[in-house]
Amino acid sequence: MKVKTDREFLDRVQELSGQNLNECYQCGTCSAGCPFVEEMDILPDRLIRLVILGEKERVLGAKTPWICAACFTCTVRCPRGLDIAKIMEAIRQIKLRKRKEADETKIEKIEDIKHLPQAALVSNFRKQTG
Amino acid sequence: MNILYYPGCTLKTTATSLEESALKATQALGIELVELKDWYCCGAVFSLSSDDLMHQIAPIRTLINVQEEGGDRVVTICDMCYNTLKQANLLMKENPDKLKTINAFLDEQVDYKGKVRVYHLLELLKEFGFNEIKKKVKVKLNGLKVAPYYGCMLLRPREVALDDPENPGILEELMKSLGVEVVENPLKTECCGSYHTVNRKEIVEKKTKQIVSSARERGAEALVLSCPLCHFNLDTRQLEAGRLPIFYFTELMALAFGLEVDFSEHRVDPKHLLEEKGILKKIRVMR
Numbered sequence: 487m488k489v490k491t492d493r494e495f496l497d498r499v500q501e502l503s504g505q506n507l508n509e510c511y512q513c514g515t516c517s518a519g520c521p522f523v524e525e526m527d528i529l530p531d532r533l534i535r536l537v538i539l540g541e542k543e544r545v546l547g548a549k550t551p552w553i554c555a556a557c558f559t560c561t562v563r564c565p566r567g568l569d570i571a572k573i574m575e576a577i578r579q580i581k582l583r584k585r586k587e588a589d590e591t592k593i594e595k596i597e598d599i600k601h602l603p604q605a606a607l608v609s610n611f612r613k614q615t616g
Numbered sequence: 617m618n619i620l621y622y623p624g625c626t627l628k629t630t631a632t633s634l635e636e637s638a639l640k641a642t643q644a645l646g647i648e649l650v651e652l653k654d655w656y657c658c659g660a661v662f663s664l665s666s667d668d669l670m671h672q673i674a675p676i677r678t679l680i681n682v683q684e685e686g687g688d689r690v691v692t693i694c695d696m697c698y699n700t701l702k703q704a705n706l707l708m709k710e711n712p713d714k715l716k717t718i719n720a721f722l723d724e725q726v727d728y729k730g731k732v733r734v735y736h737l738l739e740l741l742k743e744f745g746f747n748e749i750k751k752k753v754k755v756k757l758n759g760l761k762v763a764p765y766y767g768c769m770l771l772r773p774r775e776v777a778l779d780d781p782e783n784p785g786i787l788e789e790l791m792k793s794l795g796v797e798v799v800e801n802p803l804k805t806e807c808c809g810s811y812h813t814v815n816r817k818e819i820v821e822k823k824t825k826q827i828v829s830s831a832r833e834r835g836a837e838a839l840v841l842s843c844p845l846c847h848f849n850l851d852t853r854q855l856e857a858g859r860l861p862i863f864y865f866t867e868l869m870a871l872a873f874g875l876e877v878d879f880s881e882h883r884v885d886p887k888h889l890l891e892e893k894g895i896l897k898k899i900r901v902m903r
Contacts, residue, residue, distance in 0.1 A: 504666040521807045525819055553819070556661065557807035558772035562781045569773070575664035602814060604625035605696045605845040608660035610811040612671070 492540030495580075499537050502576035509566045510534045516560035516570050526550040530560060530570060537577070551577040556613075582615065619740065620687035621649035622678060624697035625657050631694075631844035633881045634864045638693050638737060641869035645744060645752060649691060649737075654681050660696050661811075662703035669717055675704035676718055680725055682732045689733040691740050693866070695769035695843035702734040702776040736770060738786050738842060738865070739778050746793040754874035755898045756795030760889075762863065763801040763831035764788055765841040765850070767808055781805070790865060791840060794872040799836040803827045808849040817853065824853040828860055837889055840865050851883045861886035871895060874902045 500507055510531070517529040527549045528536070536545050551574045560570040599607060627635040642649055655678045663671035678701065682690040692698040708715040709730045719727040741749065764787035771781040779786045784805065788798045806827060809820030828850060831839055838861040841847060851862040861884045867877045871890070876899065879886055890896045 502665045502667065521823065522809075522819060525816075553816075555807055555810040555812055556664065557768040557810065559768070559805075559807065562772050562774055571773075572664045572666075579665050579668075599814065601630070603630045603845050603848045604657075605660050605694065606811045606813050606848065608625070608657060609696065609845075610814040612659060612661050612663075613811065 492542045495540055495542040495545070496537055498580060499573060499576045502579055503569065503572040505568050505573055507534055507538050507568070507573065509568055510538070511566060513565060515563050515565060519559050519563050520554075521557065521559060522553050522555065525553045530554075530574075533577075534568075534570070534573060537573070545577060546581050548577075550574070578613065617646065618648045618650050619735075620682055620685055620690045621651050622655055622658075622682075622690050622692050622697060622701065623651060624655075624692065624694045626694055626696070626844045631847065631881065633878055634693060634844055634847070634866060637864060637866040637870045637877055640875050641866050641873060642737070642740075644870075644873040644875065645741075645749065647740065647744065652678070652681055652685065652690070658697045658700040658704075660700060662700045669714060669721075672704050672707060672714075673718060673722065675701045676708060676728050677722065677725070679705060679708075679732045679734075680722070680728045683729060684726060688731065689735055691735045691737055693737045693842070695736070695767065696845060698734065698736040698778075699769035699776060703773075705730075705732065705734050706775055736778055736842075738770070738790070741790060742786060746789050749790070749869075750793040753794055753872045754902065755872055755895060757868060757872050757893075757895060758795045759797065760795075760893050760895070761797045761799050761835055761837045762791060762840045762868070763799040763834065763836035763838075764791060764804055765801065765827065765831075765839045765846065766805050767841065767843050767846040768805070768810070769843060771805055787840060787842075787865060791868070794868055796840075796868065799831060799834050801827070801831045801834060801836065801839075803830045808846045809853075810845060810849075813845075813849050813853070820849050821853045821855060824850050825855070828854055832858070832860060836860065838863055838886065840868060842866075854884065859884045861889055871899065874899055876903075 514531045517531050554574040556571045656674045658675045771777045809823045812819045840863045870877050
């Protein structure tokens, strides 16, 4: 079987994140400590592996980067010094910059959001736009 | 002592009690937080992609204002602002080329020289000295069992941490100086779900339940924190009965200094607990 790789996708993620993904030795510390791993469809360490393998469609179709709230727990703990929060951001950015629909921001009425803190609204919109 | 102060948007809108109690409590210590004459929204989250300089401009503009008002440092109270300003500042200090690009873009303003230091109020209090704070206490908060909660933005990433990212102790030290009985909570550095409170509030409800139950099981009667977004999440997204009040550290300081605190923005009203402990009565008697 011929393995199809998308080297360009890996390069783009590395460029936007400033991280060398091949440093990852798949120990799973990021996934073990992630506070939102239960909500994710693909574990963070597996997502990194999929990027290395060039599985662009699977990575860009994953829920995981949108569940990541950039709390930096994995970043602080990665024994290889990888900033995984930046890798997740790079994946979000690749999708956002193609003007693909990102997450489901559904705000119909101002009443639905006016009680929310500005820090929540601004950061949410920042993460949903390019 | 006077120090320039950056409030940010949330303290001026949905978390006014945080700003009010912080200003009162610091005044009682002889620290004057002087609000910047002009400041901008920091953007709430630090821009993480390597090629995105545009989103660094707002925090840098604010740092230019600090520099032009003659401050060598600026203090924040909001954890989101602290993190965003400090990370943007660090990026400029470590990347002269990026600083040059931003300065060239902002040609109507003076250049940012990269010299300002970004502080959180907790760091300023540590510098003031917890023993000195202890001397200012008029109403010891004895018998009040409180679990400190840090969340993310004071501690991570490591480069901007104001304490040990895995085992911080600054809030514990401050609480002890006020007479509070500190309850250890192993989830004190766990993310509350942050901005998911807008679109995916079920995630925040789940995290809130874990964090608050963990504190309650260890005997806590309340939690204490500093971030206005964590406050909103933990305070508003507690669903079950027997909810715990969520204090800002500045509110407990103000109470300990014998000052009145407005709890009207709190969803879980802390007044019942404070009456039960006789704290509000002591403050009334003093007045």
